[in-house]
Amino acid sequence: xxxxxxxxxxxxxxxxxxxxxxxxxxxxxxxxxxxxxxxxxxxxxxxxxxxxxxxxxxxxxxxxxxxxxxxxxxxxxxxxxxxxxxxxxxxxxxxxxxxxxxxxxxxxxxxxxxxxxxxxxxxxxxxxxxxxxxxxxxxxxxxxxxxxxxxxxxxxxxxxxxxxx
Amino acid sequence: xxxxxxxxxxxxxxxxxxxxxxxxxxxxxxxxxxxxxxxxxxxxxxxxxxxxxxxxxxxxxxxxxxxxxxxxxxxxxxxxxxxxxxxxxxxxxxxxxxxxxxxxxxxxxxxxxxxxxxxxxxxxxxxxxxxxxxxxxxxxxxxxxxxxxxxxxxxxxxxxxxxxxxxxxxxxxxxxxxxxxxxxxxxxxxxxxxxxxxxxxxxxxxxxxxxxxxxxxxxxxxxxxxxxxxxxxxxxxxxxxxxxxxxxxxxxxxxxxxxxxxxxxxxxxxxxxxxxxxxxxxxxxxxxx
Numbered sequence: 001x002x003x004x005x006x007x008x009x010x011x012x013x014x015x016x017x018x019x020x021x022x023x024x025x026x027x028x029x030x031x032x033x034x035x036x037x038x039x040x041x042x043x044x045x046x047x048x049x050x051x052x053x054x055x056x057x058x059x060x061x062x063x064x065x066x067x068x069x070x071x072x073x074x075x076x077x078x079x080x081x082x083x084x085x086x087x088x089x090x091x092x093x094x095x096x097x098x099x100x101x102x103x104x105x106x107x108x109x110x111x112x113x114x115x116x117x118x119x120x121x122x123x124x125x126x127x128x129x130x131x132x133x134x135x136x137x138x139x140x141x142x143x144x145x146x147x148x149x150x151x152x153x154x155x156x157x158x159x160x161x162x163x164x165x
Numbered sequence: 166x167x168x169x170x171x172x173x174x175x176x177x178x179x180x181x182x183x184x185x186x187x188x189x190x191x192x193x194x195x196x197x198x199x200x201x202x203x204x205x206x207x208x209x210x211x212x213x214x215x216x217x218x219x220x221x222x223x224x225x226x227x228x229x230x231x232x233x234x235x236x237x238x239x240x241x242x243x244x245x246x247x248x249x250x251x252x253x254x255x256x257x258x259x260x261x262x263x264x265x266x267x268x269x270x271x272x273x274x275x276x277x278x279x280x281x282x283x284x285x286x287x288x289x290x291x292x293x294x295x296x297x298x299x300x301x302x303x304x305x306x307x308x309x310x311x312x313x314x315x316x317x318x319x320x321x322x323x324x325x326x327x328x329x330x331x332x333x334x335x336x337x338x339x340x341x342x343x344x345x346x347x348x349x350x351x352x353x354x355x356x357x358x359x360x361x362x363x364x365x366x367x368x369x370x371x372x373x374x375x376x377x378x379x380x381x382x383x384x385x386x387x388x389x390x391x392x393x394x395x396x397x398x399x400x401x402x403x404x405x406x407x408x409x410x411x412x413x414x415x416x417x418x419x420x421x422x423x424x425x426x427x428x429x430x431x432x433x434x435x436x437x438x439x440x441x442x443x444x445x446x447x448x449x450x451x452x453x454x
Binding site: 025049055056130131 | 176
């Protein structure tokens, strides 16, 4: 066992961990951050996506020890005061969730895309979320939610991009 | 807690994060066969979950600063350090026109989150048949730099990958870089067929070098057999230029000559069809250039 300290959503957390522990388990089991979902465990579904030191990663493929001294942000971190972020409001408005299991990962990934690229094309969006899966198939609603935050409605770049495909 | 069950947990090991190559080599000498070197960890962590590998020591190379650079080799060429991630390689200006085939291959690996962790050298050392970067590196005549107790050596990528999950590397050696020779007039294209971000079922890396009136072509197929392989017959078909006629001919030759395997992902017959299609797509994009 060794002690690691990780800043999670702005708060410094210290825990004893085993070297073979995944960041996913560290967040879910040791810190009880349950918005980070465990599903495929092999980097395919993307539901365990978190921000690690400023970049989106799949936490089932990262060791907890690698996050020592680093910073993790989960979906809770995008609405620190409890006020929903614009993309969260848009998800609600467009019904961009059905069972909701994958929603934290999608919200985090699309929020991050819009933060780096406020007016993404459809190709940018497709590329950014290509590592995420929604088994209920709410992809169209998610696209509409992103389009709204990007100010792409009714005839913004995103919808034009869509029209071309 | 899920600790203990396979597929979702890792076997026990001690984690090491050396700061220099020498330190990493020292750890390898101490622990020998019991140790594994980790780059991004994408492949290794997956293998360990399935208990295909159970090293008792893990040596993480992400902290080795000297391996984090992409540098120009004096006199032409590129040296890519072992800890350079795929997304770092895709940063503006890292892979210019003469390395287009590699840029295209890397940009299509898995998804952006995986590319932020995965390294090019990790990709190579994993040596699973459906990885995208090896065919591109072979088409570019790249070589691997390995350092061990006996010193440094350079191995062409084409012979470094001996078979599936089998590489020409001693247990006490570490791959420190990939080197790609430079070539001014070089162009290239990469195509693959895959369902979403799944593994490739077939891929092709095409490189051409214009030297006056002569055109030298290298065409390497990946994911269709246990190791990436050149197809000299396809190269021959486009040696006088990439035209609608030669592209059609090359695609038919590829269908005839490229050896394809049956496995759980696809049949050999289906792969042969894919080979024809991706050959046409890759060469089609290079037409008239």
